[in-house]
Amino acid sequence: MNGAQGRPLRADAARNRARLLDVATEVFTARGVGTPTEEIARAAGVGVGTLFRHFPTKEALLEAVMVRRLEAIAARTAELTIDTEPATAFFDAFRLVIDQSAGKNEFTRALAAAGVDAHESLRESSTVIRTQLAELLAGAQRAGAVRPELGVPELMALLVGTTASMDQLGADPAARERIFDVVFDGLRPQ
Amino acid sequence: MNGAQGRPLRADAARNRARLLDVATEVFTARGVGTPTEEIARAAGVGVGTLFRHFPTKEALLEAVMVRRLEAIAARTAELTIDTEPATAFFDAFRLVIDQSAGKNEFTRALAAAGVDAHESLRESSTVIRTQLAELLAGAQRAGAVRPELGVPELMALLVGTTASMDQLGADPAARERIFDVVFDGLRPQ
Amino acid sequence: MNGAQGRPLRADAARNRARLLDVATEVFTARGVGTPTEEIARAAGVGVGTLFRHFPTKEALLEAVMVRRLEAIAARTAELTIDTEPATAFFDAFRLVIDQSAGKNEFTRALAAAGVDAHESLRESSTVIRTQLAELLAGAQRAGAVRPELGVPELMALLVGTTASMDQLGADPAARERIFDVVFDGLRPQ
Amino acid sequence: MNGAQGRPLRADAARNRARLLDVATEVFTARGVGTPTEEIARAAGVGVGTLFRHFPTKEALLEAVMVRRLEAIAARTAELTIDTEPATAFFDAFRLVIDQSAGKNEFTRALAAAGVDAHESLRESSTVIRTQLAELLAGAQRAGAVRPELGVPELMALLVGTTASMDQLGADPAARERIFDVVFDGLRPQ
DNA sequence: CATGAATGAGTATTCATTCAT
DNA sequence: GATGAATGAATACTCATTCAT
Numbered sequence: 001m002n003g004a005q006g007r008p009l010r011a012d013a014a015r016n017r018a019r020l021l022d023v024a025t026e027v028f029t030a031r032g033v034g035t036p037t038e039e040i041a042r043a044a045g046v047g048v049g050t051l052f053r054h055f056p057t058k059e060a061l062l063e064a065v066m067v068r069r070l071e072a073i074a075a076r077t078a079e080l081t082i083d084t085e086p087a088t089a090f091f092d093a094f095r096l097v098i099d100q101s102a103g104k105n106e107f108t109r110a111l112a113a114a115g116v117d118a119h120e121s122l123r124e125s126s127t128v129i130r131t132q133l134a135e136l137l138a139g140a141q142r143a144g145a146v147r148p149e150l151g152v153p154e155l156m157a158l159l160v161g162t163t164a165s166m167d168q169l170g171a172d173p174a175a176r177e178r179i180f181d182v183v184f185d186g187l188r189p190q
Numbered sequence: 191m192n193g194a195q196g197r198p199l200r201a202d203a204a205r206n207r208a209r210l211l212d213v214a215t216e217v218f219t220a221r222g223v224g225t226p227t228e229e230i231a232r233a234a235g236v237g238v239g240t241l242f243r244h245f246p247t248k249e250a251l252l253e254a255v256m257v258r259r260l261e262a263i264a265a266r267t268a269e270l271t272i273d274t275e276p277a278t279a280f281f282d283a284f285r286l287v288i289d290q291s292a293g294k295n296e297f298t299r300a301l302a303a304a305g306v307d308a309h310e311s312l313r314e315s316s317t318v319i320r321t322q323l324a325e326l327l328a329g330a331q332r333a334g335a336v337r338p339e340l341g342v343p344e345l346m347a348l349l350v351g352t353t354a355s356m357d358q359l360g361a362d363p364a365a366r367e368r369i370f371d372v373v374f375d376g377l378r379p380q
Numbered sequence: 381m382n383g384a385q386g387r388p389l390r391a392d393a394a395r396n397r398a399r400l401l402d403v404a405t406e407v408f409t410a411r412g413v414g415t416p417t418e419e420i421a422r423a424a425g426v427g428v429g430t431l432f433r434h435f436p437t438k439e440a441l442l443e444a445v446m447v448r449r450l451e452a453i454a455a456r457t458a459e460l461t462i463d464t465e466p467a468t469a470f471f472d473a474f475r476l477v478i479d480q481s482a483g484k485n486e487f488t489r490a491l492a493a494a495g496v497d498a499h500e501s502l503r504e505s506s507t508v509i510r511t512q513l514a515e516l517l518a519g520a521q522r523a524g525a526v527r528p529e530l531g532v533p534e535l536m537a538l539l540v541g542t543t544a545s546m547d548q549l550g551a552d553p554a555a556r557e558r559i560f561d562v563v564f565d566g567l568r569p570q
Numbered sequence: 571m572n573g574a575q576g577r578p579l580r581a582d583a584a585r586n587r588a589r590l591l592d593v594a595t596e597v598f599t600a601r602g603v604g605t606p607t608e609e610i611a612r613a614a615g616v617g618v619g620t621l622f623r624h625f626p627t628k629e630a631l632l633e634a635v636m637v638r639r640l641e642a643i644a645a646r647t648a649e650l651t652i653d654t655e656p657a658t659a660f661f662d663a664f665r666l667v668i669d670q671s672a673g674k675n676e677f678t679r680a681l682a683a684a685g686v687d688a689h690e691s692l693r694e695s696s697t698v699i700r701t702q703l704a705e706l707l708a709g710a711q712r713a714g715a716v717r718p719e720l721g722v723p724e725l726m727a728l729l730v731g732t733t734a735s736m737d738q739l740g741a742d743p744a745a746r747e748r749i750f751d752v753v754f755d756g757l758r759p760q
Numbered sequence: 761c762a763t764g765a766a767t768g769a770g771t772a773t774t775c776a777t778t779c780a781t
Numbered sequence: 782g783a784t785g786a787a788t789g790a791a792t793a794c795t796c797a798t799t800c801a802t
Contacts, residue, residue: 010763049794154365175341179344185375186372428773428788527752533739538749558720606796619799
C-alpha cells in the first residue's frame with residue numbers, strides 16, 4: 001500500500017527500508033521511542049545516513065512504523081468484516097487490535113491520538129480503522145451484542161485501555177483471557 | 191514516610207523539599223517526565239543545586255513523587271476499608287485509584303512496574319497498596335460482587351488499563367462513566 | 381552598553397564570557413565563521429556547555445562579537461566627533477573604521493547588512509554608528525571637504541569596499557597608504 | 571581551456587560538464603558556496619555521481635567555475651587592449667571586472683587570493699589577467715591618466731574593494747556611478 | 761558512463777550532574 | 782545549606798564522497 005511512492009525503490013534500497021522498519025518496530029517496542037537513531041541504524045546493519053535518507057526525521061520513522069502497523073490492522077479487520085456474523089466480527093476485531101498492539105502501548109496511544117493531532121499519513125490510515133470500527137460497532141449493536149449507548153470514542157478508549165492492561169499483565173494466556181472476559185462481558189448489554 | 195532520614199531537616203530545607211515534590215508532580219504530569227530538572231528547580235524557586243541535594247538523581251525525584259502518590263492512595267484506600275460494605279469499598283477504591291492516576295499514565299505504569307523492577311522505596315509503598323487491594327478484592331469476591339476467578343495481577347492490569355482508557359478519552363464525564371459501567375459490570379460474576 | 385543585563389554576572393562567569401568573546405573574535409577572524417563551536421570553547425578553556433550557556437546559539441555568539449566591535453567603533457568615533465575640525469574628524473573616522481575592521485571582512489559585511497536584516501541588538505549598535513557617520517559626512521560636506529552628492533549608503537559601501545581592499549592587500553603599510561590616498565582624494569570634491 | 575584532457579569527452583559528457591558549470595555558477599552565486607553538491611547536481615539534471623566524475627571534489631568544481639569566469643574576463647579584456655586608447659582601455663577594463671564580479675564577492679576574493687594560494691589552474695588563468703592588468707595599468711600611467719606610484723597589487727586590491735562596495739550598495743545605478751566617480755577620480759594623478 | 765543509495769565523520773545543541781562561590 | 786555556572790557525554794541531522802546497480 002505504502003501511499004504515494006514517487007518512483008519504485010531500487011531492490012537494495014527497498015530491502016534497507018523494509019529492514020529499517022522492521023528493526024525500528026522491534027527496537028522502539030522493546031526499548032522505547034527514546035532509543036538513539038544510531039542504534040537503530042546499527043541494528044539494521046546500515047549507516048545513520050541511510051536511515052535519514054529513508055526517513056528524514058526520527059519522527060518520520062516512528063510515523064512510518066505506526067502507519068505500517070495500522071495498515072496491517074486495517075487489512076485484517078477488513079477480512080473480518082466480510083461474511084462474518086456481526087457480533088463475532090466485532091469481538092474478533094477487538095481481539096485483533098489488542099493482539100497486534102500488544103507490547104506497543106506507546107504506539108497505540110499515538111494511534112488513538114492520531115485522530116486528533118498526528119500527521120496526514122497517520123490520520124489517513126487511522127481514519128480507515130476508525131471507520132471500520134464504527135461499522136463493526138454499529139453492526140454488533142444492531143445485533144444486540146453490544147451496549148447501545150457506546151460510541152466510537154469509548155470503543156477506542158477501551159481498545160487503548162485493554163492494550164495497556166495486557167502489556168501490564170505479561171504473557172500468561174489464562175490471565176489475558178480473564179481480562180478479555182471482563183471487558184467483553186462488560187461490553188454486552190446488561 | 192520518607193524513609194530513614196539521618197537528621198531532621200531544617201525548616202527551610204523541609205519546605206524546599208516539599209515544594210520540589212509538589213512542583214515536580216505538577217510538571218512531570220503536565221509536560222512529561224522528560225522535562226529538564228532545571229525547569230523544575232526554577233518552578234520551585236530554587237537552584238538546581240538544591241534540587242540535587244534533596245534528590246541525588248532525577249530518577250530519585252521521580253521515585254519520590256510516585257511514592258507520595260502511592261502513599262496518598264494507600265491512605266485513602268485505608269479509610270475506605272474501614273467500616274464500609276465490602277463490595278462498595280472495592281468499587282470505590284477502584285474509582286479512587288483511577289481518579290488519582292488520571293492524566294498520570296506514565297506514573298501508573300511505573301507504579302505497576304514497581305512490583306517487578308523498581309527501587310526499594312517504591313516497592314515498599316506499592317506493596318502496601320497491593321495488600322490493600324488484595325484484601326478489598328477478596329472481600330468483594332466473598333460478598334459475591336466480583337468474579338471469583340480474578341487475582342490481584344488481573345486487578346492491577348485492569349486498573350492500569352482503565353487509567354489508560356480515561357486518559358485517552360479526555361474529560362467528558364458521561365463517557366467516562368460509560369467506561370466505568372463496562373469495566374464494573376464486567377468485573378461482576380456473570 | 382551591553383544591553384539589558386538581567387543580573388550582574390558572577391566574577392568567574394563574567395571572565396568566561398569575556399574570554400569567549402575575545403577568543404571568538406580572534407578565531408572567527410582567523411579561520412572564518414565556519415569554525416566549530418567546540419574549537420572556540422576549547423580555545424577559551426571552557427566546555428561547550430559554557431559557551432552555549434552564555435550564547436544560546438552560534439549565531440548569538442557571532443552577533444555578540446559584532447556588537448562589541450560596533451560599540452568599540454562607535455565609542456572611538458564619538459571621541460573624534462567632539463572638538464575636532466569636521467574634515468579631519470571625517471577622515472579620521474573613516475580610517476578608524478577601516479583599521480578596526482581590518483581582517484574582519486565577513487564582519488564588516490554583516491555590519492553593513494545589519495541595517496537591513498540583522499537582529500535587534502545589531503541593528504541598534506549599527507544605527508548608532510550610521511548616525512555618527514551621517515553627521516560626520518554632513519559636517520565634512522558643509523566644510524567642503526567631501527563631494528556633496530554622496531550619501532550615507534555610498535559612504536557605507538566605500539567603507540566596506542576599502543576594508544576589502546585592505547584585507548586583500550595584506551600588511552604593507554606603504555601600499556595601504558596608497559589605497560587611502562586613492563579613496564580619500566576621490567572623496568574630495570573634484 | 572579545460573586543461574589537459576586525456577581523451578576528448580563524449581558529446582553527452584561534454585554537455586553535462588558544461589551544464590554543471592553553468593548551474594554551479596548560478597547556484598554558488600545565488601545561494602553561496604555552501605550549497606550542497608546534490609542540489610547542484612539536481613539543478614543540472616544529473617546524479618551526484620556524474621558531478622563527481624567530472625569534478626573529483628567540490629573544491630575542484632568551484633575552481634572550474636572561477637577559471638571559466640577568469641577566462642571570460644581575460645578574453646574581454648584582451649579585446650579592450652587592442653586598438654583602444656590606453657586610458658580608456660584601463661578604465662573600461664576596470665569596469666568590466668567589477669561588472670563581471672558583481673554579486674560574486676566570494677569568487678572575487680578567491681580570485682585575488684589565487685595569486686597567493688590557489689591551485690595551478692587558477693593561478694594560470696589569474697596570471698593571464700594579472701599580466702593584462704599590468705599592461706593596462708602601465709599604459710594608463712604612461713598616458714598620465716593614473717597615479718604613477720600605484721602597482722598591480724594596489725590595483726587588484728582596489729578591484730576587490732570596489733566589487734565589495736558594489737555588492738554592498740545593491741542595484742541603484744546612480745549610486746554605483748558615484749562609487750565609480752570616487753574610485754576613478756582617486757586613481758588619477760592629483 | 762550515469763545513477764542515486766550508502767556511508768560516517770562532523771556539527772550544533774541539550775541536559776543530568778558536579779562544584780566553586 | 783543554597784546557588785547557578787561549568788562540564789561533557791549524548792543525540793539528531795547534514796553532506797562530501799564512494800560504489801553497487
